[in-house]
Amino acid sequence: MESLLSEVVSYVLRESGEDISKYDDSFLLKSIEKRIITLGVHSKREYLSLLISSKEECLALNGTLTVCYSEFFRNSLTFAYLEKLVLPALFSFKNRLKQKEIRIWSAACASGQEAYSLAILCEELIATSTSVLSYRIIATDIDPEQVEKAEKGVYSTDMVGNINLKRLHNYFVKQGDNYLVSKKIKNRVFVSQFDLLSKDAYCPPSSIFGDFDIVFCSNLLFYFKPLYRNSIIRKISKCISADAYLVTGETERAFMFELGFTEVFPNSAIFQMTKKDK
Ligand SMILES: C[S@@+](CC[C@H](N)C(=O)[O-])C[C@H]1O[C@@H](n2cnc3c(N)ncnc32)[C@H](O)[C@@H]1O
Known part of the structure; x- marks a missing residue:
């Protein structure tokens, strides 16, 4: 799993200039799993191949990492x-x-x-x-x-x-x-x-x-x-x-x-x- 994450981190850095290694590993993994479901890809390895060949996917994954949800009087x-x-x-x-x-x-x-x-x-x-x-x-x-x-x-x-x-x-x-x-x-x-x-x-x-x-x-x-x-x-x-x-x-x-x-x-x-x- 660690090698999958470090590969994802380096492709996203190369294609988007964004260093996503700052994000918590479990959050990164969950975000990757969500992309896998959205794209209908069959495995994490298949997702990685897609990421390597697609700048758009690097940007899309990076885009999902900024969560902006808020509420008035939250909590x-x-x-x-x-x-x-x-x-x-x-x-x-x-x-x-x-x-x-x-x-x-x-x-x-x-x-x-x-x-x-x-x-x-x-x-x-x-x-x-x-x-x-x-x-x-x-x-x-x-x-x-x-x-x-x-x-x-x-x-x-x-x-x-x-x-x-x-x-x-x-x-x-x-x-x-x-x-x-x-x-x-x-x-x-x-x-x-x-x-x-x-x-x-x-x-x-x-x-x-x-x-x-x-x-x-x-x-x-x-x-x-x-x-x-x-x-x-x-x-x-x-x-x-x-x-x-x-x-x-x-x-x-x-x-x-x-x-x-x-x-x-x-x-x-x-x-x-x-x-x-x-
Ligand atoms: C989930 S929202 C939280 C909003 C609000 N604080 C709340 O609790 O409802 C997280 C916010 O943090 C911002 N954010 C992410 N990284 C940041 C950083 N390095 N510096 C400042 N804001 C950041 C995001 O753009 C996003 O709007």
């Missing part, structure tokens, strides 16, 4: 903890310190649902408080198509199924069959392209200096080998405020436990993180 327990406990505590802490802004980074934002869900929670907190505290959400993704969608903030009816009617009414504008995020939250979300594995920058240039209080890196880590997962977590730890929160996806909690992080609340996928300067 309801995580968002409930954020809404009821984490964000209120952070707002009052910042108020006490007379700081002006809460800074959040949605680090693999796909088409923006995560970032706008967080913006809705922040707006609701601000609406019930007398403080002058503001918030800023930096939303980044490696995929320019996702960045464009997140910037547009237009979602079909089935994509807003997780949003209750009150929030839909307060934070979206109906546009034909679609829903457009309102200016109120769009103005607080700054979308740009950023590769979490790039060696050039330690935090998104659009954030200037990072200093994030909350970083969402959810449903991304599990696609990568441990070396790459750890490098992403190290990168995030350099651009946070002194004691910040890192939020992962539900299935990624195990990686965080392995690295010695402790969950702030059981099953929350919210971890406290200490800033690392190096």
Whole structure:
């Protein structure tokens, strides 16, 4: 199996310029098996012969490796903890310190649902408080198509199924069959392209200096080998405020436990993180 994977990796690299060796082996294998079913090929060896002779297939396989699925308020327990406990505590802490802004980074934002869900929670907190505290959400993704969608903030009816009617009414504008995020939250979300594995920058240039209080890196880590997962977590730890929160996806909690992080609340996928300067 190892030799099959290394051959696939080298053909895809040659034909597409993309180094897919960063992806977790079991994810790569599953993706190859899906292509085998889609193409009606009979074995992994037969698939390899096809891959060798077809640049299109190299590109097609590579294309299946970027999974962009997202949802508003994905993982309801995580968002409930954020809404009821984490964000209120952070707002009052910042108020006490007379700081002006809460800074959040949605680090693999796909088409923006995560970032706008967080913006809705922040707006609701601000609406019930007398403080002058503001918030800023930096939303980044490696995929320019996702960045464009997140910037547009237009979602079909089935994509807003997780949003209750009150929030839909307060934070979206109906546009034909679609829903457009309102200016109120769009103005607080700054979308740009950023590769979490790039060696050039330690935090998104659009954030200037990072200093994030909350970083969402959810449903991304599990696609990568441990070396790459750890490098992403190290990168995030350099651009946070002194004691910040890192939020992962539900299935990624195990990686965080392995690295010695402790969950702030059981099953929350919210971890406290200490800033690392190096
Ligand atoms: C499954 S989506 C997760 C979206 C959202 N965080 C969520 O939990 O719903 C994974 C996203 O990670 C992005 N991605 C993949 N590799 C990346 C990288 N190296 N840097 C930044 N984003 C990346 C993909 O383009 C995709 O939009």
